[in-house]
Amino acid sequence: MAEKEIISSQNKKIFSIRKKLIFIFSLIIMTLGLLQTALESYIIRTAIEKEAIVYLQDRAVDLAELISIRIHTLSRFLEYVAMSPEMKDPKTSPEAKTTFLQQEMKYQPLLMTLDFVDVNGIRYLPSGGTINISDRSWIQTALKGKLSISEPVKSRTGKGIAITISVPVYDNAANSIGVILAAIPAKTLSKIIDDILIGETGDCYILGKTGTTIAEKDFSLVENFENSIEQAKTDPSVRDMADFEKRAIESDDPIIGYYTWDGDEYISASAKIANTGWTIFPNLTTYELFSAISSLRRNLFVIGLIGFLIGAVITAITAQSITKPLNQTVRILQDISEGAGDLTTTLPAIGGEEIANLSRYFNLTIAKIRSSIIIVSDTASTLQKVAEDLSSNMNHTSDTVNKIGIDVDGIKTQVISQASSVTQTASSLEQMRRAIESLHINIETQSANVSESSSAIEEMVANVHSVNSILVENAKRIAKLQEKSVQVKDNASKSAILMQEISVQSDGLLDATNVIQHIASQTNLLAMNAAIEAAHAGDAGKGFAVVADEIRKLAEESSAQGKQISTVLKNLKANIDEVANDEDKAQKLCEETYNLTTEVKQQEDIIMNAMQEQTAGSGAVLQSMTDINEITVEVKAGASEMMTGSTEVTKEMQKLTEISALMTDSMDEMTAGAIQIGKAIDEVNEITQQTKNNIEILVTEVDKFKIM
Known part of the structure; x- marks a missing residue:
């Protein structure tokens, strides 16, 4: 009956252990690779998005503060001029005050015009002419005693579009006697943001209180007084951008938002410019923001494919090394069971793995059977104990390998975090380098001003000695x-x-x-x-x-x-x-x-x-x-x-970024290798358990022999 079952099983198509190992390990590697790719893509996308939001918000606040400082500096200069005796003296004619302002304008090269406006709104020009600008709202605000900054407006003197700053002038009795009207070219503000880089595809623009464009790299938008909020009423294609701009203008706090414009999706932040009511908008395309993820997915797919192929080859080789001695054992046992029953036949026992040990102990068992059933019984007992120890050792080895795999995953996570930190540090160092360059320029300007002040003081000392x-x-x-x-x-x-x-x-x-x-x-x-x-x-x-x-x-x-x-x-x-x-x-x-x-x-x-x-x-x-x-x-x-x-540190950070990328790739390979080793040990442990069971069966069968 048993022989018929054996023959029947032999006639069936055998799905070998080698094929099973290759199929199972390949399926596991492919599944883990896909899961890892999806998970890492999601984690990295989320991290990039958070970093981008923080970066854009910080950038918006910094740019708003920079522009506010420049406007405040110019306003302080105008207030200082307004406090001069020539301006405070009500007996000085408006024409003389305008002439004095032309001399003061030499100290501010950004100024386009600097004129005096009396309490009736009459503007006195350097040429001697006058213009009635009493209908200008910022003039009325300044006459009421409050500094006023206007959005870009067409100049009535024919000098193009300008931004005006109006500062009230008081006499010694604190009575309002007029306004200092300063005008700077509207293009000056656009030039400031033109030098601002937000990635490779991003830019920056400034909107007024009602959404009118007052600063943009494309200055024609400023010249045409572009207003997306008004344009959205008739053009649905700009509605997303207009809604975001409207929310940003109405909010006093920085906000973040997404919108689609001209077929591209943008992420943008906003911040208020102090004392102006204007809002600045740095933005960046989401394509540039997440382009690294697409590249990462391709790289992970290629790495996964390579890992799959390497794993398949390793699995095939491992399965071949395992099944080859088993097949040889099967052939010899088949010869013993179905042939002449020659107990002198031995199994090859080359190497130190479990299969070789099995062959070696099998040969010893056959030899002892030839010598004595008693020796076979004793040897079977000893073999049973060894098998138990081997099983215990394999379990311990499996736990150790699993722990190594967990440690490798932890190290991989730290390496990824380090790579992200290195990238962020490199960005921060770049900002610091730019800030140092700006500081260097300001120090040069200060040095020149100090030299001029020293010369002026030396001249004053000489005049004092003369007096x-x-x-x-x-x-x-x-x-x-x-x-x-x-x-x-x-x-x-x-x-x-x-x-x-x-x-x-x-x-x-x-x-x-x-x-x-x-x-x-x-x-x-x-x-x-x-x-x-x-x-x-x-x-x-x-x-x-x-x-x-x-x-x-x-x-x-x-x-x-x-x-x-x-x-x-x-x-x-x-x-x-x-x-x-x-x-x-x-x-x-x-x-x-x-x-x-x-x-x-x-x-x-x-x-x-x-x-x-x-x-x-x-x-x-x-x-x-x-x-x-x-x-x-x-x-x-x-x-x-x-x-x-800072330049040298930036270069070293770039090298460190490249090294971090190499470490990340190496950790990916180590993770894949640890998984392969763990799976192989699990398979060997399973085989060891099977061997232990076979030994127990062998002991049972040996006990069936009659010794006497």
């Missing part, structure tokens, strides 16, 4: 003037005394003239009496009458001269009195001049002391600027070294 020298000379002249004033004062006092004496003496002269007139009157009276007596004397008195007549004439002339002298002396007295009064006034003026000279000398001393302090302070400032210049040179050199070092 100090002039003040020293003025002090000498004022001292001489004070000395001369004292002399003039003394001389004026003496002159006043002399004029008083002359006035007194002139009174004596008037008295003398009165005496002379009285004498003349008496003489004239005597002459008249003499003439009367001469007339009484007759001819004898004619000679005496002639003398009397001459005396009378002389008396009349003396009286006339006395009157004339009296008149002259009165006039002289009046003039002397007037001169005396003027001399008193002159004396008072000399005293006032002396007092004023003393005050001027005191003020000159105060100014000289202040200029000496200014000289000392200017010297200290000049020394500080010299120290700052030296430190700036050292910082500039350090920045150059940092920029060189």
Whole structure:
């Protein structure tokens, strides 16, 4: 019955162990490869998407802050100009203020125009003309005392599209007296974002409060005042993008979103630009973002195919090495069972694997059967114990190999994480290198500004020394003037005394003239009496009458001269009195001049002391600027070294990225090899269990022999 079952089983088509091993291992490798490809693709896609979201949001916030700082810097410059005395003085004409602004505009090369606007909204141009811009909303806002920044608008001066910044101007009493209107070309903002790189296919643009494009690499969109939100009302193809832009404009916080435009899908972030109400949008195509996943899938498929082929070959070789000695054993046992039963026939026992041990122990068993059934029984017991130990060892080996496989998977996960970290670190180092380059440029600018400031301070110190020298000379002249004033004062006092004496003496002269007139009157009276007596004397008195007549004439002339002298002396007295009064006034003026000279000398001393302090302070400032210049040179050199070092670090990070990729590939191969080894050991362990069972059957069969 047993022989018929054996013959029946032999007539059936045998599906050999070799084919089973090849089929099973190939199926397992293929299934694991597909699962691994799908799982890794999903994990990597999720990780890339998260990294992209964080990167775009950080990029949006950084760019918004950069543009806000530039606008704030320009606004601070305009506020500083608005606080200058020339602008605060209400007596300065609007034309003069515009002329002053043209001089200040030299310090800001970005400015296209810089004009003054009065409280009525009249803009004064450098050419002398005026424009009424009172209808501009940003002018009204600035006139109300608030800084205002406009979106790009067509200039009424014919200078194209410009962005305006309006700063209120106040007088010393804090009254609004006008607005400083600055205009920069709208293309300046587009040039800033034109230098911003977001991957290879991404870009960046800025929208105003209502969605109008105010900065874009394609400047024609700015010139045409492109507005996707309005365009979406008639064009459904831009509706996704318009919806996202609308949500971003209405949100105060950065957001992320997806939209389709011009046949490509984009991922974009947004951030508000402070103090403007504008929104910046960095974006990137999802094709570029996930292109690495497609490449990874292809690579994993190729690696899986190669692993499948290698596994199939290894499985075939392993199965061949296992089934070959088994087939030889089958042929020999078939010869023993179906042939002459020659127990001298032995099985080949080459090698140290389990099949060779089986052949070796089988040969020993046959030999002992030939010698003695007892020896066969003892040997079977020993063989049973060995089989149990072998089974235990194989179980331990299988557990060890499984643990190795788990450790390899853990190392693989860490290697993948390391590769991702290396990539992120490389990106961060690239950003740091760009930041260092920007810092280096700013330090060069600062160095130039410090040098110019040092030159200006040196010139100021020289001017202070010159003014100090002039003040020293003025002090000498004022001292001489004070000395001369004292002399003039003394001389004026003496002159006043002399004029008083002359006035007194002139009174004596008037008295003398009165005496002379009285004498003349008496003489004239005597002459008249003499003439009367001469007339009484007759001819004898004619000679005496002639003398009397001459005396009378002389008396009349003396009286006339006395009157004339009296008149002259009165006039002289009046003039002397007037001169005396003027001399008193002159004396008072000399005293006032002396007092004023003393005050001027005191003020000159105060100014000289202040200029000496200014000289000392200017010297200290000049020394500080010299120290700052030296430190700036050292910082500039350090920045150059940092920029060189960052470039070298970036190169090394690129090498490290390549090494990480090689490590990832190697770990994939190790994982596949560990799986192969684990499966092979499981198969060998199964064979060992089968061998153990066969030995137990053998012991049972040996026990059936009758020893005696």
